[in-house]
Amino acid sequence: MTHTDEHPLPFWRKYVFSTDHKVIGIQYAVTGLSFLLFGFGLMMLMRWQLAYPGQPLPFIGHLFHEKAMVMGIMLPEFYNQLGAMHGTIMVFLGVVPLAVGGFGNYLVPLQIGAPDMAFPKLNMMSYWVYFLGGVTMFASFFLPEGAAQSGWTSYSPLANIATTGQTVWLVGMIFLITSSLLGSVNFIVTIVQLRADGLSFFRFPFFVWAQFVTSFLLLLAFPPLEAAGVLQLMDRLAHTSFFMPSGLVVAGKVLEVSGGGNPLLWQHLFWFLAHPEVYVLILPAMGIVTEILACNTRKPIYGYKAMVYSVIFIGFMSFIVWAHHMFLTSMGTKMSAFFQITTMIISIPSVVILTALALSLWGGSIRFNTPTLFAIAFLPMFGIGGLTGLPLGLVASDIHLHDTYYVIGHFHYVVAPGTIFALFAGIYHWFPKVTGRKMSEFLGKLHFWPSLIFTNGVFMPMFLLGLAGVSRRLYDPIQYAHAQPTQPLNVFISICAWCLGLSQIPFILNFFGSLLWGKKVDKNPWEATTLEWAAPSPPPHGNFEHLPEVYRGPYEYSVPGQRHDFWPQHMKEEN
Amino acid sequence: MCKHSKQASCFNMIRYISKPHPITGVTNAKLGTWCFLASEVMLFGGLFSAYVLLRTGAPAWPRGAEILNVPLATFNTLVLITSSVTMVMSWASLAMKEFANYRRYMGLTILLGLAFLVVKGFEYGHKFQHHHFPSTDTFYAVYFTLTGLHGLHVVGGVLLNTYFLFPGSALWKTEPEQFAGRIECAGLYWHFVDLVWIFLFPVLYLL
Numbered sequence: 001m002t003h004t005d006e007h008p009l010p011f012w013r014k015y016v017f018s019t020d021h022k023v024i025g026i027q028y029a030v031t032g033l034s035f036l037l038f039g040f041g042l043m044m045l046m047r048w049q050l051a052y053p054g055q056p057l058p059f060i061g062h063l064f065h066e067k068a069m070v071m072g073i074m075l076p077e078f079y080n081q082l083g084a085m086h087g088t089i090m091v092f093l094g095v096v097p098l099a100v101g102g103f104g105n106y107l108v109p110l111q112i113g114a115p116d117m118a119f120p121k122l123n124m125m126s127y128w129v130y131f132l133g134g135v136t137m138f139a140s141f142f143l144p145e146g147a148a149q150s151g152w153t154s155y156s157p158l159a160n161i162a163t164t165g166q167t168v169w170l171v172g173m174i175f176l177i178t179s180s181l182l183g184s185v186n187f188i189v190t191i192v193q194l195r196a197d198g199l200s201f202f203r204f205p206f207f208v209w210a211q212f213v214t215s216f217l218l219l220l221a222f223p224p225l226e227a228a229g230v231l232q233l234m235d236r237l238a239h240t241s242f243f244m245p246s247g248l249v250v251a252g253k254v255l256e257v258s259g260g261g262n263p264l265l266w267q268h269l270f271w272f273l274a275h276p277e278v279y280v281l282i283l284p285a286m287g288i289v290t291e292i293l294a295c296n297t298r299k300p301i302y303g304y305k306a307m308v309y310s311v312i313f314i315g316f317m318s319f320i321v322w323a324h325h326m327f328l329t330s331m332g333t334k335m336s337a338f339f340q341i342t343t344m345i346i347s348i349p350s351v352v353i354l355t356a357l358a359l360s361l362w363g364g365s366i367r368f369n370t371p372t373l374f375a376i377a378f379l380p381m382f383g384i385g386g387l388t389g390l391p392l393g394l395v396a397s398d399i400h401l402h403d404t405y406y407v408i409g410h411f412h413y414v415v416a417p418g419t420i421f422a423l424f425a426g427i428y429h430w431f432p433k434v435t436g437r438k439m440s441e442f443l444g445k446l447h448f449w450p451s452l453i454f455t456n457g458v459f460m461p462m463f464l465l466g467l468a469g470v471s472r473r474l475y476d477p478i479q480y481a482h483a484q485p486t487q488p489l490n491v492f493i494s495i496c497a498w499c500l501g502l503s504q505i506p507f508i509l510n511f512f513g514s515l516l517w518g519k520k521v522d523k524n525p526w527e528a529t530t531l532e533w534a535a536p537s538p539p540p541h542g543n544f545e546h547l548p549e550v551y552r553g554p555y556e557y558s559v560p561g562q563r564h565d566f567w568p569q570h571m572k573e574e575n
Numbered sequence: 576m577c578k579h580s581k582q583a584s585c586f587n588m589i590r591y592i593s594k595p596h597p598i599t600g601v602t603n604a605k606l607g608t609w610c611f612l613a614s615e616v617m618l619f620g621g622l623f624s625a626y627v628l629l630r631t632g633a634p635a636w637p638r639g640a641e642i643l644n645v646p647l648a649t650f651n652t653l654v655l656i657t658s659s660v661t662m663v664m665s666w667a668s669l670a671m672k673e674f675a676n677y678r679r680y681m682g683l684t685i686l687l688g689l690a691f692l693v694v695k696g697f698e699y700g701h702k703f704q705h706h707h708f709p710s711t712d713t714f715y716a717v718y719f720t721l722t723g724l725h726g727l728h729v730v731g732g733v734l735l736n737t738y739f740l741f742p743g744s745a746l747w748k749t750e751p752e753q754f755a756g757r758i759e760c761a762g763l764y765w766h767f768v769d770l771v772w773i774f775l776f777p778v779l780y781l782l
Contacts (some may be wrong), residue, residue: 116586148615186611193591193603223614227621230724238709240716242625260713265628269621542588 017128019120020541021109026434029102032094036420037504041090042082046503048429049074051494053476065469067146080149081165083473085137087152088169090276092176093134095419099284100218101130103426104187105212106434110532110539111205112198113548113570118189122523126182133175151473156243156266160235161250167236170229171544177226180218187215191399196531196570198550203569205530205554206301209308210287212317214280221276221319228269235261239429242266264329271322281319281415283311285378285422286353292355292375292429295528297364298565300555302456303356310349317346326568327398328568336395343393350386354379368442374425378418378453385413403473406466409459417455422508424451432525436537437518443510452505457496461489528565530554534570582625593753600674608760612767619771624722626717626778639713639780644698648780652772658687659769662736662762669755674747677758681740684765688733695726718779725775728768735761 015023016132048057061072068078109117117123140147150159155322159166191212204212231242239257246259285407294301301307323331323339358379366372388410391397401407424447431439445564466472470483476483524533531550533541548570556567562574590596591603599606630636639645665680702708702715709719741759746754 020739072702118589119607120589122607181611181614184608185614188610189603192599193596193601194589219614220617223618224621227618227625229624231625231720234709234716234720238716238719240709240720241713242629242716242720258710258716260629260631262628265625268628269625271709272621307711472717493764 002242004332013098017124019116019124021105021117021120021123022122022434022539022543025102025104025106025128027155028092028097028105028130031131031134032096032098032102035089036094038138039094040501040504041085042086042089044497045074045498046079046082046086047494049079049475050477051491053478062189077146077149077474080473081141081147081150084151084154084169085141085432086147088137088148088173089153090415092173093130093137095415095423096180096277097130098423099419100187100211100214100280100286101127101183103207103284103288103423103430104214105183107430107532108187108208108211109190109194110433111208111530112194112199112545113531113534113544113550114189114190114194115542115544115547117186119186119193122182122186126179126186129175129182130179133179135173136168136172136175140165143168143402153270154232154266156232156235156261156263157245157248159232159266160243161255167233170233170236173229174226178224180222184218186217187211188219191215196548196550199531199569203550205282205287206290206304206307207287207309210283211288211312213311214283216315217276217280217283217318218415221273221280224269225273228266228273232266233271264326264331267326268323268330271325272319275322275325278411278414279314281419282382283314285419286311287355287383287427288422288426289357289375289378291528291530292371292425293360293427294555294557296314296367296369296372296375296525297361298367298557299360300553300557301356302359302362303352304555305554307353307356310352312400313349314346317349321346324358324393324398327395328402333395340393340395344390347386347390347393354383354386354434368440369428370439370448371425371429373445373448374428375449378422378425380420381413381417381421381455385415385418388413400469401466402465403471405462405470405472408472409462409466412459412462417452418458421451421455424448427511429526430532431514431522433519433532433535433537433539435515435518436520437514438520438521438525439514440510443506443513446506447503447510451500454496454500454503458493458500461493465489476571524568527564529556529566529568531569534568590626593640593750593756604756604760605763608763612763615767619724619774622721623774623778626721629713629717633713637712639714639718639778639782642714643780644701645780647694647698650777651691652776654687654691654694655769655772658684658691659766661687662765666755666758666762669747669751672751678740679746681736681758685733685736685740688729688736692726692729692733695722700780713726719781721775725768725771728771731760732768733763735764 018024018027045057050183056072057069057074058072061069064072064078068075088565105117105123109115137147143163143165145163146165148154148159148162148165150162150166154166154169191208233241234240237243241258241261243262243263244255244257244259244261247260248255290301290307321339321342323335324343327339361376388406392407392410394399428444429437431437458541465486468482468486470477470486474480478487479491485501521537523535523537525537526533531548532539534548535547549572550569551572552567552569554569556569558565559567567574590769595600595602595605601609661680661683665677665684668674668676670682700718707715709716739758744754744755746757
């Protein structure tokens with residue numbers, strides 16, 4: 001490709017308002033990582049209150065506004081804001097933008113041999129609408145009454161009568177929903193239409209399949225939440241009563257609303273999105289882990305087709321499991337029985353995928369580099385997250401565990417040492433492709449081992465807290481007598497959380513240091529087979545020197561009779 | 576590779592912009608439009624199911640025909656259906672390479688869309704005069720929210736069509752096939768907006 005004669009784009013078109021999927025992917029990834037750090041920071045503040053309730057926060061406590069902390073002691077309203085925004089930021093502004101917006105945008109066109117996404121301008125718009133949503137959410141902290149404080153689930157009627165922060169939260173959510181809608185349309189069209197010649201669906205790398213199914217979940221599950229958001233906005237601004245029952249008493253006074261609304265309606269619409277959203281969080285992670293394990297075990301993925309069918313099945317099933325979040329509502333036992341059964345069914349394909357990945361390790365000659373360590377750690381960590389979900393999916397045991405720390409432990413095992421570990425693995429694995437330089441192995445391992453130990457230190461004790469019946473949203477953890485004996489666990493969790501924060505320093509150093517001083521690499525430093533490694537590192541605008549053609553499946557490693565142990569998809573002849 | 580090297584991006588390298596994909600049989604834009612409409616179905620599906628849940632849970636529910644203006648809404652239904660016909664005609668004119676007819680039919684579609692909005696505005700004004708607001712009761716909440724959101728979709732369609740009538744139609748001279756494809760997609764969207772009304776009309780006014 002001769003780009004020397006190309007008219008140079010001004011800086012702001014090339015790096016800010018770029019239509020290149022790679023630049024947009026990097027924008028998404030960097031913004032997402034920043035929000036992950038910010039959301040984690042919120043949680044580290046909350047952990048102080050949970051470990052040492054009512055004691056002033058040392059060193060930085062006096063920096064906060066008096067509406068947040070008085071003499072360094074956190075106020076309950078501020079604690080609630082931190083809780084609501086931690087969840088919102090981690091899910092909608094951190095993990096999904098990094099996993100789908102970042103990795104998806106960067107890798108999907110490369111892995112299918114396309115020069116760009118199908119709609120580059122839409123892609124740019126999708127990022128900037130997401131950015132606006134992020135700014136809106138962030139800015140809501142500076143409102144007179146602070147940010148939203150009704151939890152990331154924003155249950156009505158609590159959220160209806162909450163402070164202005166909730167209105168801003170809804171506006172922010174509508175931005176984020178619009179952004180993911182634009183993104184998902186783009187992904188589906190790109191994957192279906194812009195595949196390289198010869199790249200049939202069953203020659204897709206599993207990562208592409210994962211992004212494909214994820215896009216359908218985003219496309220079809222988010223709009224009902226948008227509907228719910230519109231209804232809650234109407235409730236808050238036009239004083240309708242979609243979610244307000246008649247005769248609601250708040251602070252000793254009957255609310256003057258027309259009534260007749262249904263609080264459960266919010267929960268149904270919310271969880272109709274939020275359960276598929278769980279799979280939006282986990283499927284790209286599974287895709288990343290599959291790519292890394294295939295490459296670093298030097299053997300084909302075990303059960304590729306079974307995994308593809310499983311991921312499609314998960315996609316369908318994830319739309320009919322949502323009410324297992326609502327077993328304790330008044331929806332009735334028949335509904336509970338139905339959703340209990342679907343929930344048990346959806347665990348099967350997840351187990352198929354996890355088993356296939358675990359079996360893929362068998363007999364491989366594994367390279368224990370940093371990406372592989374993170375990817376292998378994903379398997380048991382996601383396994384713990386998944387298995388601890390079973391008691392929550394069964395009505396009888398859920399009655400005891402609902403809304404306790406057990407739930408927090410369960411879904412954090414899925415998302416934190418599960419998804420986020422996979423995302424770290426992906427960053428270490430594809431950093432050479434994006435920057436042309438490798439990350440440091442030493443710092444990578446210094447990042448991995450403490451992170452593994454301390455995430456377990458954070459989330460494992462939460463199961464015990466939950467089994468002891470400690471509610472997940474308590475500002476004062478020792479308010480109730482039954483929770484007081486568990487308080488040492490809270491101190492332990494908090495210390496682990498802060499150490500986990502410190503463990504991220506090697507990663508940050510590694511990330512920026514390797515940009516400058518990392519070892520330079522050529523096209524295919526890992527000797528991998530998929531198409532992104534056929535492009536230069538970093539790929540230029542338009543990605544490939546020639547549009548590639550595909551001759552075989554994605555994981556042709558250690559093929560008998562070959563000179564090399566990898567046979568790239570685009571190589572016509574023997575490698 | 577990049578033939579139009581002076582362009583900001585190499586759009587020419589992205590395939591199936593004006594010609595359909597040989598296997599899927601559609602252009603990128605058409606597939607994208609269908610995906611977008613699928614999400615719109617889920618949006619209005621969520622709202623309609625909210626309506627069903629609220630109505631079945633309510634002790635009493637007013638009959639739409641008794642408190643809403645059915646003749647006006649019937650007129651509006653006819654206006655929207657006619658606009659769908661003119662929308663198809665504008666696309667068909669492009670297929671027959673009759674650009675002047677395209678402009679006529681597209682202009683007519685926009686006018687009919689505006690007529691719908693004006694009638695809707697009168698209906699709203701009438702309700703406000705009689706102090707019927709979204710906060711009055713759940714029926715009016717549903718009525719204003721659903722028709723309001725549909726109205727916003729009509730506004731969006733009118734703006735889109737106006738763009739294609741004036742500045743957007745410059746593409747006809749350079750890429751006629753791609754332009755006709757865009758009008759087809761705009762038409763898909765317009766028919767969807769029409770279809771939502773076909774559901775809204777009986778649900779709110781007649782049932």
